[in-house]
Amino acid sequence: MNRLRVRDRTGAATVRGVFSRVSTRSGRGLLPLGAVLAVLLVGCGPDLGKVNFQRTTVPAEAGGGQGQVPTGPIDDPAVTVAALRTVDPCGLLTAELLGKLGTVGQANASGWDQCSTSIQDTGGKTVRLSLRFGDALSDTRSANGNVEGLPQVENKLDDTSCFVSAQTSKEDGLAITVQVDYAGGDPCAPGRTALRNVVKAVHEDPPRFAEAEGSLVGVDPCAGVEDATIAEVVPGEVQKRNVNLHTCGWSASGPEVMLEFRLAYPPDDGTEVDLGGGVTGYQDTVGAGAQCAVTWVHRSVENDRAELVELEYRNYAAEDVEAENSCGKAVETAKKVVGGLPGA
Structure with missing residues (x-):
């Protein structure tokens, strides 16, 4: 069985274990969140790093999210496992929600829980962004912010890569996660903006998959x-x-x-x-x-x-x-x- 070598949230190389391989077996083209961005890093086209753009083309947003870190249990009915199970992540990677970051490209699904897109900012740099529902958070990483009332966990791997997550379940250690690769400035800034707008949409009326007869998409x-x-x-x-x-x-x-x-x-x-x-x-x-x-x-x-x-x-x-x-x-x-x- 082939294993995928990707960077984990510490930036180190790791071999994915069995529990993290649940989206890759028999799923040609369905890579997990970290692997999607790792693949994109390999073939990004022309070297935009040689072009002189300002590194603040995406509007900056203060680190740590909105206000104090929420404490206590997460009892938000909009982000329970059952509520999120049928939400279509590609339906949230739209110009309406992400237009502040630049020109939004086509959304590409990877299974039910993950979707990715590329955004061209005003300076010509590319923001590569992936959204995943039900993402597993490390037990050792604590929240450092607040996003629409949920604990926000931010992990900047290096100058160009960042994970920003909204914790949705403390019991199961699950989250809504945006992963960003961006050479035009702080990669966490577009991640925060995207995550805030995604969570806001989830609290309102998010797009959902049509549940055909016999489908498993909404089944526990x-x-x-x-x-x-x-x-x-x-x-x-x-x-x-x-x-x-x-x-x-x-x-x-x-x-x-x-x-x-x-x-x-x-x-x-x-x-x-x-x-x-x-x-x-x-x-x-x-x-x-x-x-x-x-x-x-x-x-x-x-x-x-x-x-x-x-x-x-x-x-x-x-x-x-x-x-x-x-x-x-x-x-x-x-x-x-x-x-x-x-x-x-």
Whole structure:
């Protein structure tokens, strides 16, 4: 299994782990937020850095957002996991919301949760911007501002790259994140402006995906597996959490299960397995440990893409990988998930 090497929010090179790879498996062209910008950095066209532009072409905004950092629980109904699950991020990367930054280009979707665009500022510099809903925040990074009533977390990687996030769930560590690459000035400034306008729109009437019959876009993956089924493969006291808007994880002391819904291209590798009801899954071992994932097509959509389901079992604590039978457990659990999905 190929791994993507990208910069994390500390600026260091890192190899993405399994939980961060939920948007890349069997999703040709669907890179995670950091990787999208890393790819764009490689082929940015002419060297605009040799052109003399002022470094303040995007209107500057004071760091730290609006007012004091909010404390206490986040109880904003507009930014719950359920409320954000069907919001269309590309519908928010518009001239109406981002026009203050310059001329807004075409929005390009990566699955349900992520969208990117390029903006030409008044000095000719390019602002490359990606928006992601349900982004995972580091547990060690504290909020340093306020954006429309939500804790703002800002992380400037270097002179040209910045993450600006609005924390939406402290329990799950999730956020709405804008990542910016900009050589025309402080990259955090356009990030703050974009994030503030996005969160403001989310509080009003955000664009949403049309939910076709049988679609998984609005379905809670944490409700996709019965507790009794989880207990069969994850014994003991189980912790359940939203990994992102469309992925749920169950973990205990050792074994873990993850269920993900995503929009991508159908799987084209792995071992075929019969999941019952005419559904064919593709079984694939992950890494060298006791990890196995089963992916199947739930519903075909336009442009040769599909709504996919992936059920993964792993146990890093397993002493005997073969005896752990991770693929057997993944397949048996997947069979019980198939029949409970809408339109199945």
